[in-house]
Amino acid sequence: MSELSRRELIRIAEDMNEISNDETRHFISRIVDDLSKLKPSIAFVGQIKAGKSRLINGFTGQAGYLPSDVNPWTTVITDMHFGHPSGRTSGAEFHFFDNRQWKALIAEGEELRNMFPDDEDSYKREMIEEQVEAMKTRARLRLGESYEQLLGQRHDLEELTSEDLARYVCAGDDPADDGERDPGSDRGLYSDITRKAEVFFEIGHFPFPVTVTDTPGVNDPLLIREEISRQYLKESDFFVVVLSAHQALSRADLKLFRLMQALELGQIVVFINRVDELGGGAEDADKVKADVVEGLENALGNSEIDVLVGSAQWAHYALTGDESGIDHDQVLAWLRAHPEQMNQYLSGVQEIKQGPGPISREAILRYAAMIASGLPDLRHHVTQALANGPRSEQMRMAWQHLNGFAQGDLERSTARLRALDEERADDPSAIEGNKKLAELKTLIAEKSESITKDMDNVLANLRGVMDDTVSEAVSTVVRGSDGNSPLLSRDGETELNFGPLRERMRELVQGATQVIRQRMLSELYAVDMQSNSALRALPGWKEPVDNRMNTSAVRWFRPDTTALTRGITVELRVTWLSRLISRRSVVNRAERMIVQEFEMIGDDLIDTARGDLLDRMQTVVDHYLALLAGHLEHRAGPNGGNARAEAQQAVDRARRIVDELGSVLGPDRFEALHAEAAE
Known part of the structure; x- marks a missing residue:
């Protein structure tokens, strides 16, 4: 086993020492001391x-x-x-x-x-x-x-x-x-x-x-x-x-x-x-x-x-x-x-x-x-x-002892967590709390679905308006406001200016998402009010300090419009020979291709806005559900919620230590080294 493995074992043992009981701590301290002096x-x-x-x-x-x-x-x-x-x-x-x-x-x-x-x-x-x-x-x-x-x-x-x-x-x-x-x-x-x-x-x-x-x-x-x-x-x-x-x-x-x-x-x-x-x-x-x-x-x-x-x-x-x-x-x-x-x-x-x-x-x-x-x-x-030889043997023995303590700690902490869950399952307050939490989850899921459906309606309307705007603006630019297409100009190569169209598309997506954001905030506020009203109806409910829904993720939403900076590959320069051969087909083909490009940009704007809004709404909802679950667990008893949270932390910590020990000298590696030593 390498010098790096020895140092890693010392680090893990010191972590274990901080959470061990007095008897185990004394033994682990000896292991740390032996490894340090190895x-x-x-x-x-x-x-x-x-x-x-x-x-x-x-x-x-x-x-x-x-x-x-x-x-x-x-x-x-x-x-x-x-x-x-x-x-x-x-x-x-x-x-x-x-x-x-x-x-x-x-x-x-x-x-x-x-x-x-x-x-x-x-x-x-x-x-x-x-x-x-x-x-x-x-x-x-x-x-x-x-x-x-x-x-x-x-x-x-x-x-x-x-x-x-x-x-x-x-x-x-x-x-x-x-x-x-x-x-x-x-x-x-x-x-x-x-x-x-x-x-x-x-x-x-x-x-x-x-x-x-x-x-x-x-x-x-x-x-x-x-x-x-x-x-x-x-x-x-x-x-x-x-x-x-x-x-x-x-x-x-x-x-x-x-x-x-x-x-x-x-x-x-x-x-x-x-x-x-x-x-x-x-x-x-x-x-x-x-x-x-x-x-x-x-x-x-x-x-x-x-x-x-x-x-x-x-x-x-x-x-x-x-x-x-x-x-x-x-x-x-x-x-x-x-x-x-x-x-x-x-x-x-x-x-x-x-x-x-x-x-x-x-x-x-x-x-x-x-x-x-x-x-x-x-x-x-x-x-x-x-x-x-002796160095490897001492490190293997130290690993065995530490792994034994860690596995035992994981078993004990897992059993403790299971017992708390079983106790809570039989506790009338916990049963009532779980039932209320399930009802609130159903309420929030239904509201989320309703918000999403309303958002999709707004965005579908936006998509139609966006397509009409693109078709009209592109036609005007490509065919010319006076009926003379810049593409057919005898002055040589010509750039088409779609700056106003890009700005109008930005205004459209900002306006639509502003409507969605306001409706979403209103619905989330209604959910918050209904949830708190339901919680107050529970016997012995005490109003917590931090029971309000945090909607800042939605409130500060602004649509991502970086797609509008994308270049249009058919903002092309048409040669004099092309103009001469087929004037009308050049204009029609350019208009059709440019409309397709801008419609794809519009689709990207709308899809990105929809995904971002859903993510932000889900962030608000997930945080709120976790907040409600914590309040209801705390209500299950004087220390019920805290005890379970602490038990879960103990399980997570024990599992982490077991995994870290496995990475230093897992079972396969241990058996290989043991066989080496036996030979």
């Missing part, structure tokens, strides 16, 4: 020196953000939020340990180690306790008197530089080594007490909000850093296990995989990094990949973990232009050995060439390096897996 997390884990930081830079498109020339760089969990639900897109928050959290770190580590004990684990607890104490000591030396005040607190920076980041997550120099420490450097100043770093970015090239996490390496000489990585495994939805092509699937790697399997963690993909450092290129990389796949099968049994290969170094060059250690021939050879990536590269180059301006050789080389790096494939693999 931000899958992707953790990069693996041994130190596997190139995780540079790989993350390429994966996120944040070139050089996590420095990779410092080893080890990361000593704490670093969450990189892309499109955070809060809307924040810059800066960072750094959360500090307190004594309780340090103790929990040791205790939870003991639980994880007991799952897969080995000879080394027997002394790890003692070493980790010592290292935690060493961290506290270093922090006291670095921070001095502020150490105690900082525990359990956090720092919030609106903007973040690489120097800022280094103060919180870089190992830094040992403060005890006064001779070696740079007095002007505060790298690692807070790192020993920093529990977690959260950094905020725009959503970038991700299709939906995600969190990418950089973890301290496993198999770290400093066991506390390894312990932090292992314990964070339970916090993520997806894992990218980074292996080095030089030492893929070591004993420590296999132990990590077994632990992840035992914890029944989310989806996993393996990325074998640093293939650019293999002497045999693609051939060696294929062998390494095959060994990793076989090793996972043997160690885990029936492993379905996907294995991808690539180079964070090539991605670094593609993003920065830094050619250090880059062999372009090696990159192109890699693409030739991988047809799918080669096709992706060639298609991309064609697209780039269609853009504005010339394309440089460097741009082509950098694009080739990015495709060969495998990072676009990794990003596509991860986002697709997340979209079809």
Whole structure:
């Protein structure tokens, strides 16, 4: 399900919240909160020196953000939020340990180690306790008197530089080594007490909000850093296990995989990094990949973990232009050995060439390096897996709950409306009101028919007068007032002037519709008087304030005479030769054709006026009937009319919500997605 679907579900849920009862509102609020925070997390884990930081830079498109020339760089969990639900897109928050959290770190580590004990684990607890104490000591030396005040607190920076980041997550120099420490450097100043770093970015090239996490390496000489990585495994939805092509699937790697399997963690993909450092290129990389796949099968049994290969170094060059250690021939050879990536590269180059301006050789080389790096494939693999996995599942569950509430609300509101109608059907006042409304409808229908018949009589008379006027005026113009037709003039081409005829036709239609309008208003006024008289005869009737018929739609009617601006196609210019051959036939033919044209204009004027008048009369009548029905419903009981109106609104609102939910994820679409997830 798309990001647009998630936002639409949130909007619908918020609408539902406004009309729900307290119990339902509490549950829907939780759904809104869960959907708002729906931000899958992707953790990069693996041994130190596997190139995780540079790989993350390429994966996120944040070139050089996590420095990779410092080893080890990361000593704490670093969450990189892309499109955070809060809307924040810059800066960072750094959360500090307190004594309780340090103790929990040791205790939870003991639980994880007991799952897969080995000879080394027997002394790890003692070493980790010592290292935690060493961290506290270093922090006291670095921070001095502020150490105690900082525990359990956090720092919030609106903007973040690489120097800022280094103060919180870089190992830094040992403060005890006064001779070696740079007095002007505060790298690692807070790192020993920093529990977690959260950094905020725009959503970038991700299709939906995600969190990418950089973890301290496993198999770290400093066991506390390894312990932090292992314990964070339970916090993520997806894992990218980074292996080095030089030492893929070591004993420590296999132990990590077994632990992840035992914890029944989310989806996993393996990325074998640093293939650019293999002497045999693609051939060696294929062998390494095959060994990793076989090793996972043997160690885990029936492993379905996907294995991808690539180079964070090539991605670094593609993003920065830094050619250090880059062999372009090696990159192109890699693409030739991988047809799918080669096709992706060639298609991309064609697209780039269609853009504005010339394309440089460097741009082509950098694009080739990015495709060969495998990072676009990794990003596509991860986002697709997340979209079809936990993210989609959470959205489907939210939709199911919301749809259940909406369907229930529709059933309840429909039942309520039906019950009110049944109650009103047995209510003497309602029965009497319905009977009176039916009588008034009959009265109004009869009056409407009478008004229409009278209008048609007036318009029929107008049509006859209009035709006579047209025939007389056209004959006068075409034949000439003195008997000499302008069409037979020897002066050449002649224009016929029908301006006076057009004006006379306008006067005729305006006069006739004025008569109709006055008669219609008089009849409607009579209907209003009869209706109100009948209503006053009802027992207990109270005169409402707005019981008068609103006839403004008829009162302000003016006929549409735009048809009179239409040109006459036979206002023709007759050639001298035609005049010479048959003088009388030219005049007769022109007169006949012009009369037909003006008669059609007259018909259009009359038909348009009739249609407009009927529409306006119907508008007045419909509004008046609705007004009467409302007054009679209100009379059915102290809250009878209001209750039914409110019940109808509730039904309409519930049906709208059900329809909107169906458009986000209807039954057919839901079943298809459910089948996809099952596969």
